[in-house]
Structure formats: C-alpha cells, structure tokens
Amino acid sequence: MIIYFTGTGNSRYLAEIIAAELQDDCISAVSYIKEKQLGNFHAETPFLFVCPVYAWQIPHVFEAFIESSTFTGSKDCYFVLTCGDEMGNAGKSIAALCHRKELSCKGVMEIKMPENYIALFSAPSEEKAQEIITVGSQKAKEAARLIVQGKPFPPHHVGSVDKLKTSLVNPVFYKLVISDKKFYTTAQCTGCGACVKACMLRNIRLIDGKPVWNGNCTHCMACICGCPEEAIEYGKHTKGLRRYFLKKK
Ligand SMILES: Cc1cc2nc3c(=O)[nH]c(=O)nc-3n(C[C@H](O)[C@H](O)[C@H](O)COP(=O)(O)O)c2cc1C
Numbered sequence: 001m002i003i004y005f006t007g008t009g010n011s012r013y014l015a016e017i018i019a020a021e022l023q024d025d026c027i028s029a030v031s032y033i034k035e036k037q038l039g040n041f042h043a044e045t046p047f048l049f050v051c052p053v054y055a056w057q058i059p060h061v062f063e064a065f066i067e068s069s070t071f072t073g074s075k076d077c078y079f080v081l082t083c084g085d086e087m088g089n090a091g092k093s094i095a096a097l098c099h100r101k102e103l104s105c106k107g108v109m110e111i112k113m114p115e116n117y118i119a120l121f122s123a124p125s126e127e128k129a130q131e132i133i134t135v136g137s138q139k140a141k142e143a144a145r146l147i148v149q150g151k152p153f154p155p156h157h158v159g160s161v162d163k164l165k166t167s168l169v170n171p172v173f174y175k176l177v178i179s180d181k182k183f184y185t186t187a188q189c190t191g192c193g194a195c196v197k198a199c200m201l202r203n204i205r206l207i208d209g210k211p212v213w214n215g216n217c218t219h220c221m222a223c224i225c226g227c228p229e230e231a232i233e234y235g236k237h238t239k240g241l242r243r244y245f246l247k248k249k
Contacts, residue, residue, distance in 0.1 A: 001043035002026045005033075005051040005062040007200075007220025009246030010082045010113035013133070014140040015050040018080070021144035024048075029065050030200045039069035046076035046106065046147060053081050053110070054219070055173040056088025056166040061201070061218050063097060071103060078153060079108040080143055082136070084115030089158045089166035107146075107153025111139045116221050116244045119182070119234040123225075123244035133246070180217035183224065185210055188231035195223035195232060 002024055004015035019026035024045065032039050051062045058081065079094050081087045091108040098105040113136045114129040115121055124132065146153055180203060191209035203216045204223060224232040225245040233239060
C-alpha cells in the first residue's frame, strides 16, 4: 500500500508510477489531513510512504499523520522522499518514527524532482523540469523493483552538514520561515476559490470574495502554484517567477 503526501504533485506522480509497477493501492494522505481524519491502514505487502522533503525532514504534518494512524498486516515499510536538491539526514527521524510505530524501515530513497519552493527559491524551466521528471521516474521504477524483490533500498551517505541541517536548522526553519504572513493576492484574483480547495490545512477562507490566510500554513505551495490566474504572491520574491505544479496525467 502506497500512502503519499503532496503539495504540488511531484510525490503523487512518483507514488502513482510505483503503484502501477506494484499494482498496489495508492492513497492520498492529503484528503485525510484535510478532513482531520486518522487512517487505519491494513496491507499484506510493505507500506510505502512517499512525500516531499521540507527543510531536510519529512513534512511535520505528514509525520504527525503517520504517528496518529494505525498500520496492520505487514510490518515492513519503505520511504521515497522527493526533493529539489537533497534530504539531509531525514532518515534518522524516519527510523525513530518507524520504531515508535513498530514498523521495520527497509530504506529511505531520495529522488530529485523539480524544485517547488518558490517562496524562497525558483522552479526550473519547463524543459529542465521535464528532464528531472524523466530521471526521477526511472528511479521510482528502480524503487518499485527493489520493493517487489523484498530488498532494502541502498544506504544513503550522510555527512556532518546533513546532520546539522536536519537536527538544528529544521526546527529553526519551521519557527522562523514557515508562515503565511507574506501571502497576498493581486488584482488578477477572480475569487474562484481554487486556493481554498487546494489548502490541505483549510487555512484559506474567502472574505468579500478574496482569499485570506489564517495562520496555520505548512508552506506546501499548493495555493500559490495552483492558482489558475497566478494571482497569489509571496512577498516580493515570487513576482515574475514561474509557478510549478505537476498535474495529474
Ligand atoms: C517548505 C518546503 C521546504 C523544502 N525543503 C527542501 C529541502 O530541505 N531539500 C530539498 O531538496 N528540497 C526541499 N524542498 C523542495 C521539495 O521537497 C520538492 O520540490 C518536492 O519534490 C515537492 O514535492 P510535492 O510536489 O509532492 O509537494 C522544499 C519545498 C518546500 C515547499
């Protein structure tokens, strides 16, 4: 059983490739999180969790979802982390999470996908993004082959800088950077409500036909990258930047 979390589609895309290879169920954690539901999952084959890297860790929201859900049947699991660059030492807290859930982690694989964090960085050109997706898709198929064979994922080298980023920078980053205060809409906004629907934390409401953010944001980029009018900005940084969203095939 594949359980994925996504803001802008990369993780869903790879989860669906692996699900097709394994002919296994592919479930979105986002719909559970949106409905504030816990999951009770049962599978006879290993669980696979697919999600983005947020500040060299799995997203705190997804970690909390796994923590509070139940997993019965198979005791084995794998993680595939999609990232714009690298996952740091995310494997350490995943190992601890699996231990608490009494799951045996058979590996964490990092797969590069196009950068979606336009609040701080920029997304690659369409052409470059396509190249990255092609390579990422091949790696996802390799992950599926290992899972079918019951083999562990290859070990991931972790250096001292990775350890620092994951253990020290991640909590500071969440405290100081992850906030919705800089989101606003431009005159292009039609009040269509796409951002309200896209927000997994139900943090956006329309007031007088315009979106208002209410202080509970995880910076998934679904609202800004999914806006059909490109009418959402984040401070000055996103002005003129390409939006990135990998839509369903
Ligand atoms: C809040 C946030 C933090 C991120 N932190 C990292 C990071 O530490 N390392 C990295 O390589 N990519 C980072 N990224 C990029 C995403 O992990 C990457 O683009 C991912 O594939 C997006 O997946 P999604 O489309 O399923 O949401 C970050 C993105 C966001 C939105």
